[in-house]
Amino acid sequence: MTSLVDLVNPLQGTTSDKNFSTGNTLPITSLPFGLHHWSLQTREDPWFFHPGDRKLWGIRLTHQPSPWMLDYGALLVSAFHGPIAETPALQSSAYRIVECRPHVTRLQLPGQGIDISLAPAPAGLLLVFETRSEAPLKIRLSFRQEFSVETSDTLVHGRTTDNSGGVPExxxxxxxxxxxxxxxxxxxxxxxxxxxxxxxxxxxxxxxxASFIDGTIARYALASQLDGHSFSEIEGSAAQTWDALLGRLDFPDPEDSRRRTFYSCLYRTLLFPRLLTEKDPSGNDIHYSPYDGAVHTGPLCTDNGFWDTYRTVYPLLAHAFPDQLTTILQGWLNACKQAGWTPKWPSPGLKDCMIGTHFDAVAADAVARGITGWDVEAVFPFLWRNATEQSSDGRFGRQGLEDFIQLGYLPADRHRYSVSATLDYAYGDFCVMQVARHLGRTREAELLSTRIGNYRNVFDPSVGFMRERNSDGSWLRPFGEFRWGGGFIEGGPWQHSFHVPHDIPGLASLFGGEAALEAKLDAMLSTPPLFQVGHYGFEIHEMTEMAMAGFGQYAHSNQPVHGYLFLYALLGQPEKTSHWVRKVCDELYGPEKLPGDEDNGEMSAWYIWANLGLFPHCPGRPGLVSFQPPHTRASVRRDLLP
Structure with a gap:
């Protein structure tokens, strides 16, 4: 019987560059939510692997969650015969992938006569180099930034300060x-x-x-996880770990290609967030915090863009992996305590990227789905701070919150992405309200209930779209339904005007009723994929991907539209949801490709939900949208849940 891990293709989505994404992924060998990832490197940062490249630089220890966020804690291991070149690029050699799986990678360097195998452990890996040559084998360790290395007999140890910002001193x-x-x-x-x-x-x-704490912990990890263990033992343990989680979802589709796509997507969903948790010699969970620079006990998380992942990843973890999610949520609570705010896009510490405070939705969805075995009471002050205290720092909090409260929207003459932020803040208030109600905080919930309808203030019935509005109440002119940017982040009016997941009746009323909203969704899918570049000044990759996809203004290559096809089912037309979901799955996903940036599991989790025939249209509210899945219905093995 084929192991599920053997159906996974880590190369899915790697045929990408900054101008066109089929995933923007890396071929990662690691454990689920792994402390360290191991990837092939074939070119310069940050798109440092492409399957079309013919020469391999080496095996890279990477913590890069996205090429847009860059790497940290990186180093490169390479093997060769002959003279030592000046750089790893000049040392690169022809290579062939023999096997690439989550639990093992095997390579051949035919020009060198060297075979390389690697298998991951929780805090490291075992590399095996085998050569058919009598010439001296050389193994090289390369760094991008400051480093130190010492060798004593067979033991090697050192440190690198490698980072791309977002780290403490x-x-x-x-x-x-x-x-x-x-x-x-x-x-x-x-x-x-x-x-x-x-x-x-x-x-x-x-x-x-390797350890983010110190050399003592690294040496302990080496002794406890790797010394005395054979390659087959480490490979087998990693395979068992992956199979245990992959096996929680059953997808008995007769088509091999669809099964490989499904389990490759599920693998992607289980790579992030990164758990920075390590073990001390007593077996206790400890971590180094990139949020405050100190060492603490317990779990800690990083490497997640909540603007993306709240939509599908965290609801899927609640649905099929509640035990993992409980640990992850406690890890994010620790991050909140150490940073003072909920993170927006940590990598590894706080970074300024995207808008909104979407950990609000993660916390609310966990509570709504009964995942309460973590300290919900302790996280509420951080959610409340998001909803009530304006932040001038893009790394956390809500910029322009005072205008949102006083005017009921973010004015376009004061704030970029004003429409998208207004919609996000209204939904964020709904999510914080849900947690407040769960905790019995009636006063806070009632206050937020007066703001969750603020999305109405940026809808202009004369044009039939959400629209930029100035601080004096006037509409920003001229209006352009195809213009991206300005008031809209990574999209335009078509891609953002339906983003009111918490109030579908209210959204429908804006468009003139359910029938009118359904007609507008039809128009989104049939209107040519025209766009104007707006303040971006050039055609960003999301525009290109929409234009090439063949779904009109429905830009599945990016997250804002990911809930829209399920509006049909909520409007009483589930057959339309099924039709379009099947078309997206069949045309835009495959064992080798994804529709756009994979974004820490979000693009992949959408595919998993599609094949479950369920969708969490409003994270933070219990229940799921139900529809006929594209082909065979996947299911969760409830007998395997803790």
Whole structure:
């Protein structure tokens, strides 16, 4: 019987660049929600892997959640014969992928006569280098930024401060490795270290562990997770871990391509957020915090864009992985305590990216779905702060909140992305209100209930769209239904005007009733994919992807529209939902491709929900939209849930 992990293709979505995304993913070998990810590198940052490249730089330790957010804690391991080149790029060699799975990667370097295998452990990996040459095998460790490396017999240890911002002073990654053979020579390089082994050495193993805390924890991880364990043991343990989670969803589709797409998407959904949790020698959970620079006990999370993931990832975790979600939520609560605010796009610390405070929706959805085995009471002050205290720092909180409260909307003459932010803030208030009600905080809930309808203040019935409005109440002119940017983030009026997940009757009334809203959705799918670049000044990749997809103004390559097809079912037309969902699944997803930026599991989780025949149209409210799935209905193995 085929193991489910063998159906996963980590190469799905990697045929991407900054101008056109089929996922913008990496071929990651790791454990679910892993502390460290291991990927192939074939080119320069940040799109550092492409399957069309013919030469491999090496195996990269990466923590990059998206090419748009860049990497941190990175290093590169490569193997070769012959002279040591100046850079890893010049050291690169022809390669062939033999196997690439979540739990193992196997490569051949045919020009070097070297085979490389790697399998992940919780805080490291085991690398095996086998050569058919009598020439000295060389293994190189390369760094992008400041580093130190020391070698003692077969033991290697060091530290790098590698980061791309969003870190406190003193941030770094410590590592400790052990070779199976003693190197004959150690070469110090400007950008790393190279170890040379005796001629005739045919096999070298490198056990490598890394810690964001310190070298002591890295050495403990090496000893407890890697030393004394064979490659097959580490590979088998990783495969079992993956199969246990993948097996929670059953997808008995007779078409192999659809099964491979399904489980590849499920793998993507289980990679993020990253748990920064490590173990001390007593077996306790500890972590280094990129939010305050200190070491604490318990779990901690990072690497997540909540603007994306709240829509599908966290509801799916609640639906099929409630035990993992409980730990993750406690990890995010710790992040809130250390940062003072709920994160928006941490990587690894707070970064300024996107709008809104969508952890509000994550917390509300967990509560709505009965995931309350974490400290909901302790997280509420941070949600309340989002709803009541204006922030001038784009890394957290809501910019322009005072205008939203006083005017009922964000004015376009004061704030960029004013329409999108107004819609997000109204929905965010609904989510905080839901948590307040759960906790019995009647006063707070009543206050927020007066603001959840503010979305109405940016709808202009004369044009039939949400629209930018100035601080004096006038509409920004001229209006352009195809113009992106300005008041809209990564889209325009067509992509944002239906974003009122918490009040479908109210949304329908704006358009003139349910029939009129249904007609407007029909128009979205049939209107040519025209666009004007707006303040972006050029055609960003989301525009290109919409134009090429063939779904009119429905831009599935980006998150704002991901709930719109399910509005049909909520309007009493589930057959339309089924028709369009099947068309999206069949035309835009596959074992090798995704419709656009994968975004920490969100694009993939949408596909999982589609095949379950369910959808969480309003995270923060219990219940799911039901419809006929595209082909075979997937299901959750309730007998496997804790």
């Amino acid at each position: 003193g941030f770094g990654l410590s590592f400790c490795g052990r070779f199976s053979d003693r190197p004959r020579h150690v070469h110090s390089l400007p950008n790393g270290t190279c170890w040379e082994f005796a001629p005739g050495t045919r096999r070298v193993e490198l056990r490598l562990a």
